[in-house]
Amino acid sequence: MKTIGFIGTGVMGTGIINNLLKANYPINIYTRTKSKAEPLLSKGANWFDSPKSVTESSDIIMSMVGFPKDVEDIYFSNSGIFAGATSDKILVDMTTSTPTLAKKIGEFAEKNNIKAIDAPVSGGDLGAKNGTLTIMVGGDEEAYGELLPIFEVIGGTFNYFGSYGAGQNAKMANQIMIAGTMTGMTELLVYAKAANLDLNKIVDTVKGGSAANWSLSNYAPRVLKDDFTPGFFAKHFLKDLRIALDEAAKMNIDLPATKVATQLYETLVDEKNLGDDGTQALIKLWWN
Amino acid sequence: MKTIGFIGTGVMGTGIINNLLKANYPINIYTRTKSKAEPLLSKGANWFDSPKSVTESSDIIMSMVGFPKDVEDIYFSNSGIFAGATSDKILVDMTTSTPTLAKKIGEFAEKNNIKAIDAPVSGGDLGAKNGTLTIMVGGDEEAYGELLPIFEVIGGTFNYFGSYGAGQNAKMANQIMIAGTMTGMTELLVYAKAANLDLNKIVDTVKGGSAANWSLSNYAPRVLKDDFTPGFFAKHFLKDLRIALDEAAKMNIDLPATKVATQLYETLVDEKNLGDDGTQALIKLWWN
Numbered sequence: 001m002k003t004i005g006f007i008g009t010g011v012m013g014t015g016i017i018n019n020l021l022k023a024n025y026p027i028n029i030y031t032r033t034k035s036k037a038e039p040l041l042s043k044g045a046n047w048f049d050s051p052k053s054v055t056e057s058s059d060i061i062m063s064m065v066g067f068p069k070d071v072e073d074i075y076f077s078n079s080g081i082f083a084g085a086t087s088d089k090i091l092v093d094m095t096t097s098t099p100t101l102a103k104k105i106g107e108f109a110e111k112n113n114i115k116a117i118d119a120p121v122s123g124g125d126l127g128a129k130n131g132t133l134t135i136m137v138g139g140d141e142e143a144y145g146e147l148l149p150i151f152e153v154i155g156g157t158f159n160y161f162g163s164y165g166a167g168q169n170a171k172m173a174n175q176i177m178i179a180g181t182m183t184g185m186t187e188l189l190v191y192a193k194a195a196n197l198d199l200n201k202i203v204d205t206v207k208g209g210s211a212a213n214w215s216l217s218n219y220a221p222r223v224l225k226d227d228f229t230p231g232f233f234a235k236h237f238l239k240d241l242r243i244a245l246d247e248a249a250k251m252n253i254d255l256p257a258t259k260v261a262t263q264l265y266e267t268l269v270d271e272k273n274l275g276d277d278g279t280q281a282l283i284k285l286w287w288n
Numbered sequence: 289m290k291t292i293g294f295i296g297t298g299v300m301g302t303g304i305i306n307n308l309l310k311a312n313y314p315i316n317i318y319t320r321t322k323s324k325a326e327p328l329l330s331k332g333a334n335w336f337d338s339p340k341s342v343t344e345s346s347d348i349i350m351s352m353v354g355f356p357k358d359v360e361d362i363y364f365s366n367s368g369i370f371a372g373a374t375s376d377k378i379l380v381d382m383t384t385s386t387p388t389l390a391k392k393i394g395e396f397a398e399k400n401n402i403k404a405i406d407a408p409v410s411g412g413d414l415g416a417k418n419g420t421l422t423i424m425v426g427g428d429e430e431a432y433g434e435l436l437p438i439f440e441v442i443g444g445t446f447n448y449f450g451s452y453g454a455g456q457n458a459k460m461a462n463q464i465m466i467a468g469t470m471t472g473m474t475e476l477l478v479y480a481k482a483a484n485l486d487l488n489k490i491v492d493t494v495k496g497g498s499a500a501n502w503s504l505s506n507y508a509p510r511v512l513k514d515d516f517t518p519g520f521f522a523k524h525f526l527k528d529l530r531i532a533l534d535e536a537a538k539m540n541i542d543l544p545a546t547k548v549a550t551q552l553y554e555t556l557v558d559e560k561n562l563g564d565d566g567t568q569a570l571i572k573l574w575w576n
Contacts, residue, residue: 260548
């Protein structure tokens with residue numbers, strides 16, 4: 001059985017690693033704050049003190065960290081993945097990061113005869129925990145084939161979209177869609193409250209028709225219970241939207257609705273300092 | 289059995305009337321262009337040559353026309369509903385119109401001891417045909433109770449939201465949500481195409497996760513087949529969004545995402561003259 005290295009043991013990483021441990025994969029881990037890895041170490045994962053040493057001891061090296069700069073760091077620093085990678089390794093970055101960085105990693109890997117893919121996911125903490133993530137893959141197609149048994153363990157849906165960065169682009173398309181459902185849901189609630197409608201009744205009514213969507217069914221009820229705990233951090237969603245707009249600008253396309261959503265989340269995260277709330281906290285720009 | 293008068297025999301009205309005829313209600317109809325009513329007349333509906341005469345001969349007078357000015361006309365003109373209405377009638381406007389006009393109609397009716405409700409619907413032509421419409425009701429609550437047997441015939445979900453105009457406000461909340469799903473779906477496709485992703489694959493992938501929504505599942509496949517026939521006319525959606533923004537302005541709330549959606553549909557309808565296309569034609573602002 002292949003040995004899997006995993007870098008980053010946040011909520012998502014932990015969910016994924018737990019499923020891999022249950023499927024009896026030997027797991028090597030590194031994360032910035034060792035204490036966060038303790039629950040996994042007690043279940044049999046092995047600790048290593050750098051991405052480099054994890055890489056040296058593993059066949060497949062997966063990563064799920066916060067921001068593109070973290071990805072850049074774990075791949076290219078002196079104690080990073082590439083410092084330990086040899087041509088028998090497969091590198092899998094699952095962080096939602098920039099298509100540009102995914103291409104840089106992929107091309108650097110290819111030059112050194114290493115297989116690499118970008119494989120960001122959607123489905124949140126529950127998807128990670130339940131092994132039902134949607135995985136969007138770009139990069140080395142042969143590696144994608146070799147990884148299928150692992151994706152079966154951690155994912156529900158997975159698709160190969162093309163060369164390096166295509167997985168990241170697919171994830172960006174996903175986030176652009178969510179920008180629409182989140183702003184729509186939020187403005188629906190703002191309007192309905194101002195018009196003195198029964199908010200639970202309006203959510204129940206609207207979610208059953210042609211306005212139906214996942215955000216409305218799952219996040220509106222949380223908003224109405226004043227529950228702003230993160231299913232997905234507002235700061236991470238803002239990061240994703242900024243990447244989407246950067247890439248759109250490079251491709252010379254204008255996305256005005258995504259732009260407005262980004263401005264709203266910028267206000268929420270940068271001005272109101274609510275980046276550690278869940279994305280449903282967008283309503284706080286209207287309701288105090 | 290109550291006799292139902294129906295004013296307006298477009299796609300929606302025709303679907304509703306067919307279901308009422310099947311349930312053996314006597315039906316009196318008027319519509320601006322008589323030829324459009326022929327299929328219903330041949331099934332047993334009775335023709336009258338004005339809203340006034342329909343009203344005089346019916347117990348319950350329902351209407352489903354195009355724009356608020358049409359509603360104003362069929363209610364308040366010399367040959368209109370109020371010219372024929374007496375205190376034993378129930379008036380039901382199902383047009384998506386302004387909450388302000390719904391209040392005006394309701395208050396005028398109340399002064400004359402006539403029961404009136406606003407009852408806009410969602411669910412489109414298929415919902416009308418299949419008797420599964422979502423009906424959002426405001427106005428006289430006693431009348432709502434008396435109409436339940438009829439709503440059972442034509443609707444799947446119906447809810448009472450409050451006094452005159454509350455049904456229209458609920459519908460506006462619904463349209464604000466759809467503004468988000470339609471702009472999100474459109475910009476998703478714009479981005480994905482620019483990034484050279486397989487568009488069918490990306491729609492299939494995204495619609496299964498936390499970005500899932502009705503517009504993506506139902507309209508994106510039509511866009512990808514170049515099918516812009518209206519499930520819902522772009523010109524009518526623009527009308528709805530303008531009403532929503534007008535009402536929002538009166539309530540002193542700002543809805544930036546809905547505003548951008550409205551501007552995009554304005555460009556589509558007013559500049560590109562594509563108001564008779566379906567709402568999914570928004571993509572034509574990017575793809576030529």
